[in-house]
Amino acid sequence: MDRDYILRYLHAQVNVNGHIIGAALGSGMTAKYVAMGGADFILALSAGKYRAMGRSSYASYFCYGNNNEIVMDMGTRELLPIIHDIPILFGLLATDPEIHLYDYLLQIKESGFAGIVNFPTISLIDGQFRKALEEEGNTFDKEIEAIKLAHYLDLFTVAFVTNEEETKQMLDAGADVICINLGLTKGGFLGAKKYLSLYESQKIAEKNFKICDDINKDVLKMIYSGPINTPIDMQYIYQNTSCQGYIGGSSFERIPAEKAIYNATKAFKSYKSVESDLMVKITESDWDFRDYTEFIKKYIEEHYMEVIHLGDLALVTHISPSYLSTKFKKNTGMSFTEYLLKYRINKAKELLKNNNFSCKEVALKVGYTDYIQFTKIFKKQTGITPGNYKKNNSNNN
Numbered sequence: 001m002d003r004d005y006i007l008r009y010l011h012a013q014v015n016v017n018g019h020i021i022g023a024a025l026g027s028g029m030t031a032k033y034v035a036m037g038g039a040d041f042i043l044a045l046s047a048g049k050y051r052a053m054g055r056s057s058y059a060s061y062f063c064y065g066n067n068n069e070i071v072m073d074m075g076t077r078e079l080l081p082i083i084h085d086i087p088i089l090f091g092l093l094a095t096d097p098e099i100h101l102y103d104y105l106l107q108i109k110e111s112g113f114a115g116i117v118n119f120p121t122i123s124l125i126d127g128q129f130r131k132a133l134e135e136e137g138n139t140f141d142k143e144i145e146a147i148k149l150a151h152y153l154d155l156f157t158v159a160f161v162t163n164e165e166e167t168k169q170m171l172d173a174g175a176d177v178i179c180i181n182l183g184l185t186k187g188g189f190l191g192a193k194k195y196l197s198l199y200e201s202q203k204i205a206e207k208n209f210k211i212c213d214d215i216n217k218d219v220l221k222m223i224y225s226g227p228i229n230t231p232i233d234m235q236y237i238y239q240n241t242s243c244q245g246y247i248g249g250s251s252f253e254r255i256p257a258e259k260a261i262y263n264a265t266k267a268f269k270s271y272k273s274v275e276s277d278l279m280v281k282i283t284e285s286d287w288d289f290r291d292y293t294e295f296i297k298k299y300i301e302e303h304y305m306e307v308i309h310l311g312d313l314a315l316v317t318h319i320s321p322s323y324l325s326t327k328f329k330k331n332t333g334m335s336f337t338e339y340l341l342k343y344r345i346n347k348a349k350e351l352l353k354n355n356n357f358s359c360k361e362v363a364l365k366v367g368y369t370d371y372i373q374f375t376k377i378f379k380k381q382t383g384i385t386p387g388n389y390k391k392n393n394s395n396n397n
Contacts (some may be wrong), residue, residue, distance in 0.1 A: 001087050001114045001156075003114075003115070003155060003156045003176070006041070006087050006114060006156045006176075007176060009040075010040060010041075010220060011218075011220075014220070014244050014245070018238070019234075019238060019245045019246070020040045020041075020220065020222070020245035021038065021040050021246055021248070022041050022042070022043055022158070022179075022222065022246070022247035022248075023039040023041075023042050023247070023249075023252045023253075024042075024045045024048055024091075024119075024224070024247055024248065024249035024253075025043070025044065025079075025249070025252070026044075026045065026046075026047065026048020026049035026050070026051055026074065026253065027048065027049070027052050027074075027078060027253075028078030028079055028081075028082055030048075030052075030252065030253045030257075031079050031082065031083050032083070035083055035085065040245075041087040041088070041089060041114075041156075042079065042083060042086060042087070042089065043088075043089045043117050043247065043249075044074055044079055044089065044090055044091055045057075045071065045091035045117075045119050045249065046060045046065070046070045046091060046093075046119075046120070047059070047060045047091075047119070047249060048074075048249060048253060049070050049071075049074055050064070051249070051253055051254045057249060060119070061124075066096075066098075067091070067096065067120060068092065068093055068096050068099060068104070071090055071091050071092075072090075072108075072111065075088060075090060075111070075113060076111055080111070080113075087114035087115060088112075088113055089113060089115045089116055089117050089158060090115070090116045090117070091116075091117055091120075092104075092105075092108070092116045092117070092118060092146055093119075093120055094142040094146035095122065095133075095137075095138040095139070095142045095143075101142075101145065101146055101149060105146070105149055105150055105153055105155065106153065108155070109153060109155055113155075115155040115156030115157055115158065115176075116146065116150045116155055116157055116158075117160060118143035118146060118160050119160060121140075121160045121181065122140050122143065123140055123143075123160065123162045123166055123181065124162065124183065140166065140169075143159075144170060145173075147170060147173040147175050148173040148174060151173065151174035151175070151176075152174075156176055157173075157175045157176050157177070158175070158176065158177040158179055158222075158247075159173070159175035159177065159179065160179055160181040160224065161178060161179070161180060162181055163208075164207055164208055164211055167208045167211050167212065168211060168215065171211070171212065171215045171216050171219060172215075176220060177219065177221075177245075178208065178209075178212050178219055178220070178221055178222070179222040179224050179247055180205050180208055180222070180223050181226075182196055182201055182204070182223065182224060182225050182226025182227065182228065183196070183225060183226050196227050196333075197227060197329075198227050198228070198233060198236060198331070198332040198334070199332060199333025199334050200333050201223070201226055201227055201228065201333075202237060202240050202241055202333075205223060205243055208221075209221045209242045209243065220244055220245065221242060221243055221244050221245070222243065222245040222247055223246055224248075224249075225247075225248065225249060225251070227331065227332075228246065228251075229248070229250070229255060230251075230297070232297045232301055234246050236342075236343075239342075239346040240342070240346075292317055292324055292327050292328065293327060293328050293331040293332065295313070295317060296328055296336065297332075297339075300339070300340055304340070304343055304344055304347060305364075305366060306367060307367070308340060310324060310336045324336075341377065342381070344366040344367055344368070345366075345377070345381045345382065347366045348374075348378060349382070349389065349393075351366070352386060352389050352390040352393065353393050353394060359371070359375075359390060362386065363375075363386070374386070
């Protein structure tokens, strides 16, 4: 798969399906099933291998092993032999003092990898340790050089960035994909305990994607990890930014494995209660009831057209409304009311594009019985009335 074909394919996916998916992995088994599930490309990362060992993704940043050797071995032995229909990218530690960058990129290409991604990236390191690394020549400039050289060699490139300056630099280097790296993924047993809120992530994405639009409209814009670990989270990002895709690591590998293995083992241990279909209930569950924020988002997704009271949700989760409200705002960066309002308005915008529904019908379908109130809220959020939005965005226009 050459770079030109990959780009044409990914842009076609965006045009037809609205978005693309990348999976950052550490084993052939996971790669096989994400490919079957529809992933558009795979990133072979040392972080994935450490996750398979039961360690945090940040183990990639310690001297537990040689990052590039780990990725080369995993890619050539586990991934490339079984994955033939989608591109596999090499997670390159560009600051490795034991490689000659240009020669190593040639080796990566000759081994069958379709491209590279700058990982582990120094952009996730800060403070005194970052300064010490840079004094030794371990700088983000090395990663920029790697992307530039890979582009010259006609390799497909994904650039992990964390701020606007890095985005500009990677665009100048010729990156095909700008991906905002939001840090460790929340959720599961090994997930990050401190992470950005959904709202903060949205704002970071907006700033960086605006730079992409100003400098190179053809570059693909994606998000990686952080607080985003469910389709509902990504739906929010898609609706409120110009994001075109999601790259998941733990979301596709660690968290599903944690839940499935833990729950299956627990179910077999509790074999006496098989009559109650416990195994089915456990394995088919796609969210943890104890994660109150996910519970609320899931409930809103299924009941946004109805009257929803936070107090009622607090009662069924057996916690106080104030605690539930505080936890939700901490995790999303928005109050429950703000999130619900944004969700309903985004749904209304989708429905208004459909000529089968009048503006009043749309208001009812998203939970507003008072059409005047709906009009005021819609205009405040979008700057335009529902009628004018429908007129300007009708599918028949």
